[in-house]
Amino acid sequence: MLYLVPVVAVAVFGGVWPALATALAADAVLNWFFVPPYHTFTVESRENLLALLIYVLVAVTVSVAVDLAARQRAAAVRSGIEARLLARITAAPVVDQSLTRLLGHVRDTFGMRSVALVEGESTVAAVGEPGDADQALEVEAADGLRLVAYGPALLGEDRRLLARLAAGAARTLEAQRLARRAAEAGQLAEIDRLRTAILAAVGHDLRTPLASIKAAASSLRAPDVEFSPADRDELLATVEESADRLDDLVENLLAMSRLQAGVLSVQARPVALDEIVARAVPTGVRIAVGDDLPLVLADPGLLERVVANLVSNAVRASATVTVDAVAAPSTVDLRVVDHGGGVPAGDRERMFAPFQRLDDRTADGGLGLGLAIARGFTEAMGGRLTPADTPGGGLTMTVTLPRAAA
Numbered sequence: 001m002l003y004l005v006p007v008v009a010v011a012v013f014g015g016v017w018p019a020l021a022t023a024l025a026a027d028a029v030l031n032w033f034f035v036p037p038y039h040t041f042t043v044e045s046r047e048n049l050l051a052l053l054i055y056v057l058v059a060v061t062v063s064v065a066v067d068l069a070a071r072q073r074a075a076a077v078r079s080g081i082e083a084r085l086l087a088r089i090t091a092a093p094v095v096d097q098s099l100t101r102l103l104g105h106v107r108d109t110f111g112m113r114s115v116a117l118v119e120g121e122s123t124v125a126a127v128g129e130p131g132d133a134d135q136a137l138e139v140e141a142a143d144g145l146r147l148v149a150y151g152p153a154l155l156g157e158d159r160r161l162l163a164r165l166a167a168g169a170a171r172t173l174e175a176q177r178l179a180r181r182a183a184e185a186g187q188l189a190e191i192d193r194l195r196t197a198i199l200a201a202v203g204h205d206l207r208t209p210l211a212s213i214k215a216a217a218s219s220l221r222a223p224d225v226e227f228s229p230a231d232r233d234e235l236l237a238t239v240e241e242s243a244d245r246l247d248d249l250v251e252n253l254l255a256m257s258r259l260q261a262g263v264l265s266v267q268a269r270p271v272a273l274d275e276i277v278a279r280a281v282p283t284g285v286r287i288a289v290g291d292d293l294p295l296v297l298a299d300p301g302l303l304e305r306v307v308a309n310l311v312s313n314a315v316r317a318s319a320t321v322t323v324d325a326v327a328a329p330s331t332v333d334l335r336v337v338d339h340g341g342g343v344p345a346g347d348r349e350r351m352f353a354p355f356q357r358l359d360d361r362t363a364d365g366g367l368g369l370g371l372a373i374a375r376g377f378t379e380a381m382g383g384r385l386t387p388a389d390t391p392g393g394g395l396t397m398t399v400t401l402p403r404a405a406a
Contacts, residue, residue, distance in 0.1 A: 022063075099172045103127045106165050110158060112151030117169050119145050124173060139163050142170035206249055209242035216242070252369040255305065256354055259376040266302065266380050270295040270404035273325050273334055280307035281323055285315065288324035289334070295404040296332045302377040303401075306385075307334070309370035310397045314338035318394060331383075331400050339394040348387045374399075 099117065104127045107115045114128035130136075130150035137149045139162050147166035154162060216235040219225065227235070258264045274291045276298075281287055296303075307323070314321045317340030325334045343351060354372040374397075378385040383401040390396045 096176070099125045099169060099176060100127060102165070102169050102172050106147070106149065106162070106169070107151075109165075110149065110151065110154060110162065112149045114150040116148045117141065117145060117173065118148055137162070139166040141166035142174075145170050145173070206246065209246040209249070212242040213239050213246070252309075252373060255373050255377075256369050259373065259380075264302075264376070264380050266299050268297050268299050268381055271298050271300050271303065273332060276300060276303050277307055277323055277325075277334070280304045281311050282315075285311055286320075286322045288322060290325070293325055293332060294327055294406075296401040297404045298381045298383070298401050299377075302381060306374045306377050306399060307336070309374040310336040310399070313370050314340075314395070314397070317341065327403070331402055334399040334401070336397045336399075337390055337394065338396075339390060339392065342389060342393055342395050343387065351387075352385075 103115045103117065103125055106112070107127055112128070114126065114130040116126035117124045124145075128150075135150065135153055137151075137154060137159075139147045139149070139159070141147045147162070147169055149162065216238040220227070220232065220235055255264075272291070272295055273293050274289045277287055277289045311321060311323065314336050315338075318338035320339050322337045323335070324337070325332060327333075352371050352375045354369055375385045378399055378401075381401065383399060386398050386400070388396045388398065
């Protein structure tokens with residue numbers, strides 16, 4: 001039995017044919033040293049010949065059995081690796097780099113130098129660079145798609161796994177394209193929604209101040225009407241107020257278009273909050289912003305528009321509005337506090353959407369862009385805008401900005 005040990009070892013590591021050769025060699029060694037007459041291959045008795053034949057048969061049987069077990073174990077290990085690889089590929093969410101990562105897995109799994117997914121004559125995605133002496137192995141992935149791998153030649157099981165991975169690459173490419181089309185459809189839907197909202201705004205909010213200007217100007221030009229100085233001043237004030245309102249509406253539309261297009265220019269520098277608030281806040285609003293506050297890092301023009309929009313929104317909701325500020329270790333909080341009806345917690349994010357007016361005040365509510373622009377400008381400057389309840393009722397809008405370096 002001792003001579004079966006090398007037969008089993010060779011069967012495990014070399015396969016059945018080397019094991020059979022080892023069995024014959026072991027049988028010859030056994031005959032040479034232990035079967036009389038010694039040191040010859042001659043066998044005198046039938047019993048010894050039968051024993052040698054049985055030994056050979058046992059060795060052959062053991063070789064075949066061990067080889068089959070080794071093959072089954074190798075197949076099980078390969079199946080496990082394949083299942084884990086396919087599961088990892090399938091479970092991963094589809095993102096822009098999913099196909100490239102999949103091709104990288106294919107390259108690493110088979111030791112390839114380069115792997116590419118080709119559609120027609122154009123390369124859709126590729127990893128690595130093929131060498132001059134590398135063989136090109138092509139596997140069909142789907143109709144019009146093929147996986148091209150450059151590296152060592154592959155045998156049966158590896159080629160079948162490569163074919164399954166090629167089909168996975170084709171599915172990943174299709175999923176990426178579907179996700180891209182869905183994103184484009186979402187963008188088109190958002191553009192269409194904004195276009196509809198702009199048309200609605202132009203149809204009412206821009207025409208309202210224009211109508212006021214035209215009515216006042218027509219009255220002043222009427223040859224058969226004599227106005228008193230007070231009436232004339234009132235009509236001129238109407239023209240001025242309507243023109244200012246029209247200017248604000250157009251400016252908001254332009255600001256929103258810059259935000260949507262991502263072309264907003266931000267020139268942040270240290271600024272004093274009290275100076276910005278003094279320019280942005282109209283008469284009648286209580287200001288409690290001291291001149292001893294630390295400077296903040298912001299764009300003066302954008303910050304002034306933020307404060308103006310927040311105060312304008314607060315004034316429409318409440319007769320009493322306060323603007324104050326408080327410093328923190330690394331930031332400064334500027335607060336616009338009103339005591340109106342407030343906004344339910346579930347609607348607070350919705351009110352920052354463009355062309356959104358929760359109170360639906362169409363007569364003087366503007367385009368519904370003020371809060372959207374305020375948040376967009378604040379975030380562009382590296383700050384944040386958060387709503388909260390005012391103690392006793394109302395809404396407090398807090399603009400948090402980073403402190404400028406001392």
